[in-house]
Amino acid sequence: MLRKSGIEPYPYAYNVSHHAKDIKEGFSALEGKEVSIAGRAMQMRQMGGITFIDIQDRSGRIQALIRNNELDDKSLLVLTNSSIGDTLGIRGIVMKSKRGEISVGAKEITMLSKTLRTLPNKWQGLKDTETRYRSRHLDLIMNQEVLRTFETRAKFLSHVRNALDSRGAIEVETPILQDLYGGANAKPFTTTYHTLGDKIMYLRISDELYLKRLIIGGAERVYEVSKDFRNEDADTTHNPEFTQIEYYEAYSDYEAFMKMMEEMLSSFALKTFGSLKVEYRGDTIDFTPPFRRMYWVDELKGMTGIDISSMTDEDAVAINDSEKLGLKRPDRYHVADSLFDKYLKEKTVQPTFVLDFPTYMCPLTKVKRGNQKLAERFELYVGRMEVANSYSELTDPIYQRKMFEEQEKERKKGDEEAPPFDEDFIDAIEYGMPPTAGIGISIDRPTMIFTNQVSIKEVILFPPMKKLPPEDESGNR
């Protein structure tokens, strides 16, 4: 094929001096200078002796202007054998075309990778959602704003890391494969560890109990970027595999973390967009601190007359009927949660701390100072989505044991999402855990807000997809 005519279609390396964006933004300084760029040919306009190729690299696109009579023989050969979709290296002079387009006037063209496939068409591009997710490489080629979305995701992740690092925290890694799962209410994925006698292991639903062991051990400030797994259906705001950062800080309480979140989100918006206001799905979300505080038990009582803090399971059954919640398992935990969704969630478009939960919803949280029925916990909502969950951590081993026993009862009653009793953790906390604040900060959902995406799949590079029917394995070339 190409090799016979002396062109290597898959060479080893190429020296790139500039990206498209550098040249466009720095044109006045670069005009007349020699540069070399590399990228994928996205469009090609051939007029005989002159050819225009739009080269796309990570930063964007720039036009290469190619006059046949200024090329050496090898470059000419490359040109005549290249097509849309090939990756090319262009060495040439920064200039403007007659129509004023900033271009690289080519002196040398190098084939960097020959494509065997045709790209989607240049106007409509690639729209089919299924193909976009199953073939993310094609999506990234055709829809460069997707790359921008993931750049924003990376910026947010590193922003959170920096914020925690600057508080003096250390980043740690704890097991993803766990003997026992805990720290949240969810169905786990299971797997088998063959060399440990085919032991059943769980993919973590949270890393909370491990990080707390580190606090007990004296680490004082620890966080982990945690991929968690919950064996549940996906929808536009839930993915079974998701990312959160959990952070624990000794000698703090949830009040300190509300301040931290205000600072973290507002500084990110300002740094990234130059504004505290962000457009999200038709709403303008204002990250100017302080964020609103919604004492939701009181607010709900005002709206409905129901005091969920003193609700019993019997009350819950009656409320499930009178409020037409239609829950399959109308215990007080699920009823309280459902009432929030029904009456209050709509009011959380702007950043809102939803705080002080009934104790029965919080098996790992300290009770509120001055109100034994409530726990010191907040959830931060933005754009009607929960983006962080934090509490003054329960450190009393005797009370902790009692809460585990309660959970175990729920579990026996058929709540398969209630976590199992963790004797090993109780053993650890009996050594004494300092007062501690803990928080889980979502990475996926804030990214949705900062990139104005409706679906969580748009901020996850390779969302899980169902198996395709087996017959289609032709792998045509």
Place this chain on the structure above:
RNA sequence: GGGCCCGUAGCUCAGCUCGGUAGAGCAUCUGGCUUUUAACCAGGUGGUCGUGGGUUCGAUUCCCACUGGGCCCGCCA
């Protein structure tokens, strides 16, 4: 789990109402053209119409099931 919509060329789509085994643009290939921006002009290649079954002389079209995707609801604090 329930409801609605969708699957036709590599991509974006038309055709289906009212059955007669398929069409456009882009891409690709050939030829022409030395400043284009969706370049243009001429010609060519490209499809077991998601899968299986049913009705029919005949199904991309009508019916059923399955499968994959999207949206909404339920569930997932």
